[in-house]
Amino acid sequence: MAAQYEPLFVKYFSDKILAKSVLPVIMATDDELRRGKIPTLNLCLEDAEIEGVRFDRLLLVMRDVLFTAPARGVVIHSHGESSLSGGVSKETFLANLSAGMPHFAVSELELKDGRVMIKGVYDRRLTFRVRALMRFTGAYVIDGEGAAKIKFVDATNDNPAISTLDVGRAISAAATPLSFVNFFGATRVKEVLVDHDMVWFSAESDR
Incomplete structure (x- = not known):
C-alpha cells in the first residue's frame, strides 16, 4: 500500500x-x-x-x-521529531555566493579542514567605480536560533576606501547560510563539517 x-x-x-x-x-x-x-x-x-x-x-x-x-x-x-542532513558541493557553494554577491568575482575558494577561504575582486560602480582585491577566512558558527553562517576571523583588503567589515558581512549572508526553522520539521543546525570541497550539516527538531 x-x-x-x-x-x-x-x-x-x-x-x-x-x-x-x-x-x-x-x-x-x-x-x-x-x-x-x-x-x-x-x-x-x-x-x-x-x-x-x-x-x-x-x-x-x-x-x-x-x-x-x-x-x-x-x-x-x-x-x-524530525531531522535534516545534507551537503553542498564547492560548485553549488560558489553558485550561491555569486547569486547573492554579484559584485564579488571569486578567484579562489577553499572548503577544507573546517575552514572556508574566499578570495576575489570586489568591483562596483557607485558615484565612481570602486575595486578591491579581498580575501576572507573563517568557519561556520551556529547561533542561538539554530542557524549557521560563516564567521570570518581573518581578512585582507588592498583598498582602504572599501569597508572590509561590510563586504565580509555581505559575503557571509550570501555564502550558503544554513537556516531551516521555516522548513519542514523546523530543525535547528547541530553540526557543520567543512572538508574535501564540501559542506555537510545535520539538524534536529527541538521535540
Whole structure:
C-alpha cells in the first residue's frame, strides 16, 4: 500500500519545495496508512532550494506523521521529531555566493579542514567605480536560533576606501547560510563539517 501513497506525497512535497528530484520513502504498515499514520517518513531531495539557497542533497526524516488523503492528494497535519542532513558541493557553494554577491568575482575558494577561504575582486560602480582585491577566512558558527553562517576571523583588503567589515558581512549572508526553522520539521543546525570541497550539516527538531 505504501507504493500507492508515494506518488501522492511526491506531489504534496513538490508543490511546496523547489527541487529537481523529490523521493519520499514511507515506512508504515497497511493498517497504519489506513489510519493516516506514518511512523517514519524519509524525504530525499536533490538540487533543492530553501529560502533562495541551493543544496545538492537533503534527507529529511519525519517521525509520527499524521495525514489525511482527500480525493486529490494527501495533506500532512502534524508530525513528531524530525531531522535534516545534507551537503553542498564547492560548485553549488560558489553558485550561491555569486547569486547573492554579484559584485564579488571569486578567484579562489577553499572548503577544507573546517575552514572556508574566499578570495576575489570586489568591483562596483557607485558615484565612481570602486575595486578591491579581498580575501576572507573563517568557519561556520551556529547561533542561538539554530542557524549557521560563516564567521570570518581573518581578512585582507588592498583598498582602504572599501569597508572590509561590510563586504565580509555581505559575503557571509550570501555564502550558503544554513537556516531551516521555516522548513519542514523546523530543525535547528547541530553540526557543520567543512572538508574535501564540501559542506555537510545535520539538524534536529527541538521535540
